Amino acid sequence: MEDTTLKPVSSPEKLIFKHLPRFARFIREQHLEQYIRVQLSGARELNTPLLRIFDSLSDEDIIKASMPGHIEFLQAAEENRLGALLEESSRKWINDQLEGISRDAIEAEDITQVSYLRKNAMMHYIPLYTSEMTVALELVREIDQCQLEADTISINTYMDILQERLEMQTHALKESEELLLQAQTIADLGSFEWNFKEGKISVSPQLMAVLELDEPGDFEHLMRKVYPADKDKVKNAMATAIETGLYECEYRMEGKGGKEKIIWSRGVVKTENGAPVSFKGTAMDVTEKHHMIQRWQRSEELYKQAQAMSHIGNWTWDLQHEKLSWSDELYRVYGIEIGTPISFDLIFTYVHPDDQGRLTDILNTALETKAPFEFFYRIISSDKQLKILHARGEVLADEGKAFKLLGTVQDVTERQTLLEQLQERDERYKEAQARTHIGNWSWDIEKNKVTWSDEMYRIYGLEPQSEEISLQRYICFVHPEQREDRRRQIQESIDEGKSSDFYFTAVLADGREKIIHSKSEVVYANGKPVKMIGTCQDVTERQRLIEKLLHNEELYKQAQALSHLGNFSWDLRTDVIEWTDECFRICGLEPQSQVVTFDTLKSFIHPEDRARVLSNLEKAIQEKTPYEDFYRIISKVGEVKIIHRKGELVLDEQGVPIMMNGTTQDVTQQQLTEQQLRSSREFIEKIADTTPSLITTYNINTGAYTFVNKAIKTILGYETEEAFEKGVQFFLDILHPDDLPLIVEQNAAAVAQSNARPPADGSEPVVEFKYRIKHVDGSYHWFRTFATIFDRSSDGKVQHVLNVSIDVTEQERAEQKLQQKNMELLQSNASLEEYAYVASHDLKEPLRKIATFSDRLVSTQHERLTEDGKLYLGKIIESSRRMQKMISDLLAVSVISGNKKFEPVNLREVFEDVVQTLEYKIEEKNALVVCDDLPQVRVVPSQFRQLFQNLIGNSLKFSREDVRPEIKVTHRFLNPSQVSEYHLAKAGRYLRIDVADNGIGFDNQFVGKIFTIFQRLHGKSEYEGTGIGLAICRKIAENHGGTIIASGRLNEGSTFTVIIPI
C-alpha cells in the first residue's frame, strides 16, 4: 500500500547539524567504549526487551558486538549523513535484513529506549567536550533533534510493519472467511457413505477431490495418505464413532505434491441391533483455514509487544462440548495457573466489569453472524494488574450452525494508545466501511464503456446515472498529481492481469477532495482482458482520521517514546485515566498498580502548583485547545519532580470533548540543566554588574550604546537609561573638558588604525586611555580605560567598541601625592645638603682653632715641653687635623648628589687633566699611567675628575715597592642585559671604565668594606687617607646613575670598574 501522503515525513535536512559531527567524532575517538557501556547499563536498568536476544552473551561480548553499529551511527553523524543511514536501517528492517535480529523481534519500546539511551549517553559527554555554554546548548538541541528525527523514522517504519501485518492478517482472515463462505456455498460438502454390510464406500466427487482419491472405497488407500502421527487419531475416532455413533476427526494427510492437507471429517454411525451397519459423513478440506489460522497465530505471536514475545494466547471454544481451551500464554496473561479448567464464569471474574456486557454481546453476535470478530477488553489479572487485551476470533460453522469459536488474545496494555486507537478505529471504520457505501464499477475494455452503480455516482458527487462515464471522465476525478500514476496502474493491471488495490485522492466537481479506496480485477475471455471490474469506497473520513492521528505531531511524538513518555488517556466522561507504566513510575507507583482517576492525578500535583495546573486544564478543555503544562509533582516516595504534560482532546461527533490523550514526561533533569544554564547566565550578568569596572559597548557608527553595566550607576551615579538614550554624547558630556580634545583625537586615531589594519589572527589590540569623568555629584574621577574592538561588520570595518574602565582616582591622587612628596624630598635633600654644608663649615671652625693654637703652642713653648708633653700635644694636633679632614670629606661627599650639571665631556681630556694634577706623584713613583680612547659622555665634569683622581691616586698610593706601577684605564660599552644585576638606571647603553693597577691588591672578601665611608683596609700608620676616597667614587658613580665595583688579588693588583648609563 502506498500511503506516502499520509505519514509525517522526516525531512533529511533536519539531520544536518553544525556541532554534532565534531562531537560525534570526539565520542567515537575518545570515549567509544565507555559510551557504549553507559548505554548497555542503561538498557539493563530499563530491561530493554532487545537485551533478551543477547541473554547468553557477557557484557564485553555485547559491547564488542554492538560496537560496529555504534561506530556506524557516530560516523554517519560525523559526516552529516544520518538521514541516509536511518533510511537504510529502516529499509533493512522492513525487508528483514537486519543482522542478527529478525524484523519482528524489534518492538516499539526497543526503538524508543535505544534512542533514549543513546541520547542520554551523548548528553553525558557534552561537559567533557566543551565548556562553552552556547556550544553546549546548541549541541543539546541538535541531539534532541537527532533523536526526534531518528525516532520519527523508526516509528514510521514500525508503523509500516505493523500496518502491513494488520492488513495481511485482515486480508488473510477475509480470505479464509471467503473460503469458508465458499466452502459453505458449495452446496455439497464432500460426503461419503460406508456400508459395512456391503463393505462399500461411496464417496461424493467433491470428497474425492478433497481427499484426492482416484476411486472411492479404498479406505486403506485413504489411510495411507493420513499422516502417521494422525493415524491413531483417525482410528480412535472411528472406534469412538462405532461406540457412540458420532464421528469427528481432524487429521492431516498428504496431499498432491506432498502438500499437507488438513481434513475435518464428521460422521454418524448407524447401528442395527448394536452393530454398526453404516457410517455416513462429510469431510472438509480445512487446510487453508488451518494454515491461515496457523500463520495468523504465528504472525500474531510475532506481533510483538513491549513485554515478552509470546503475549498472545490462543483460545478455542468448543460449542458442542461447551469446552473452553486456552494456550499457556493466555493463562499467563490472566495470571491463572496453567491447566486450570476454563469457564466463562471464570473468565468473567477477571474481565473488567465495564467490559463484561460488551464481551457477551460480541460473542453472541459472533455466534449469530458467524463473522470473525475482534475487540478489546480489560481484565484485572491475578496480580491485580489492569491489562488491556485484544481478542480476535472466528466462528467455525457447519451447515449454518456454529460449532466452534477460536481465536487469539493479546495483551496490548503497553501498546494501547495510538496503535490501539488506530486499530480500534480502523476496525470500527472497517466495520463502518463494510456497512457504508461501496460503489461498483465495471469497464468494458473493448467497447470502452464504463458502468457505475448508483453509489459510485454518489461517491463522486453526481446524481445516480446522471451521465455517461468514460475512462477519461473517471480520470478527471483523480487528483491531477495522481492522474499519471492512476493511468499507469490501470494499464499495468490490464497488461499483467493483476488485481489492484490502492488509494487515491479524488477531486469532485465542487472542489471537495475525497480519498477513494479502489479495488479492481481484470476479467479475461479467451486469454484476453475484456473487462475490468472493481469497487470504490469513500474512505475519506477514515483516512482523514488516520491522517489526523498520524499527522498530529504531539501524538506522534508521544508514539515515539511509547514507553518512556508516560502516555495517558483520560476519559472525560468517566474521569478514569489510563496510564502506561511510565506514568505510574514517574509518580513512584508500581506500574498498573491501581485504577487512576482524575483525583489520583490531582493528589500527586505539588500543592503550590495545583491551582495553576487545574485552571490550565480547565481552560484547555473549555477552549478545546491543545494542552501543555510544566509543573511539579511529589511522587509517592516524596521526590519532587518536574513534569511536562501535553494533551490533545478527542471530540465526539457533536464536538464535545470526550477524551484527552497525551504524554507525561519527567523533565526534572532537563529543567535542572536549564536552571543551571540560567544561573550561569545570571552569574555572568552578576559579574558584569558587580564588577567595579565600568563595561560598555557602543556602536561606532551610530554612537549608540548596546551594553552598559550597572557600574555606571554604582560608580558614577548615572542611570543606564541615560547612557542608552543619549549614546556616546552622554559620555562626551561628562568627560572632563581638559581631557576631551585629547581623548577624542586618540580615539579617532585608534579607530582609524583598526579600520586600516584588521588583525590577521583575529585578536584585537587593546588601547589605553586615561581621563576624568564627572560623577553625578559634580566631582571628577580619574578613569583608566581599556578599549578594544568588540566586533566588526562583515566588511571588516569596526562596528562595536568595548570599553572597560577602572576608577583610578585614588591611584591618581596617590601618585600626585607621591610626586609632591618627591618634590618635598628633593627640596629637603637640598636643604639637608645645605645644612650639611653649613654644619660642617661651622664644625670646622673650632677645629681650625685647635689646630692653629696647638701649632703656636708647639712653636712657642716647645722648649718648656717635656717629651711626653710634646707627644701628647702632637697627638691632639694630629687628631684634630684628621677630624678636619673627615669633615671636609663628608662635606665633599654630601654635595655630590646635589650636582646634576651634566655636560658632554671628553673623558680622555679629564683623564689627562688628572694625570697632570698627579704629575708629581706619578714621576715620584715612576708610574706608567695610560688610557685607551675614552669616549665623550655626558657627565658632571668636576665629579668625574674627582673620580679619576681618587682611583688613580689610590692606585699610585697602593703600589708595590718592587714593581713599576702600571695603571691602565680601559673602557667598553655594555647593553642592558649585561648590567641587569646592578639594577642601574634604565638606558639603552652603558659605559664601563676599568682602572686596573698592579699594586698591592686586596683580599676580595673585603670588597664590601672598601666603598664604605671611612673604612680602611690598612692602618693609619701604613697609608694615609681617611678612607673616603672610594666612598666619594661610589657616590659619584651613583650620581651618574651607575655603580662602581672592585676586585683585587693580593700582591697582584686591583681593578676598579665604573659602569654608568649613557
Added chain:
Amino acid sequence: MKPALKHSVFIVDDDEDDRESIRDAFLENKHHQEYIFMGNGEQLIAHLHNAPKHPNPVVILLDLNMPGKDGKDVLKELKNNLALRSIPVIVMTTSSSERDRMLSYELGANCFVTKPDSYEELKEVTDAIARLWFVNEF
C-alpha cells in the same frame, strides 16, 4: 732715614681669636704695622665714612661670615664707593667654597684667602700679604 709711618691694617673679623692670630702672625714675621681690629662690617663702614681716627688702611682683611652686615655686603659697599674702592680688600674666610671665591672676586675683592688650619701656614699667608702691600717695608 726716618722710619716711615706705620700702615694701618684693618682686620675685620667677628672672631677675637682669629683677629689676634692674624696679628700675631704678622708680628712674628716682623711686620710691625698698626693693626686695627673691627668686630663687624658696620664698624668698618662707620669708621671709613666718618672722621677717621686712623688714616685709611693700607689693606683690609675682611671676613665673610659676620653677624649683621655680611662681609659680602660690606665688600660691595666698599667697592661701590668712589672714595673707598681703591683700598685693597683681602677676603679672609673659613669658607673654602668656590662660590664664595667667585662672588668675592666679582664683588671686587683683591684677593680671596681661606683661613689656613695651621699657624705656620697663617704666617706664610700673612707674610705674602705684607710683602705685597706693606710698601713702607721695602
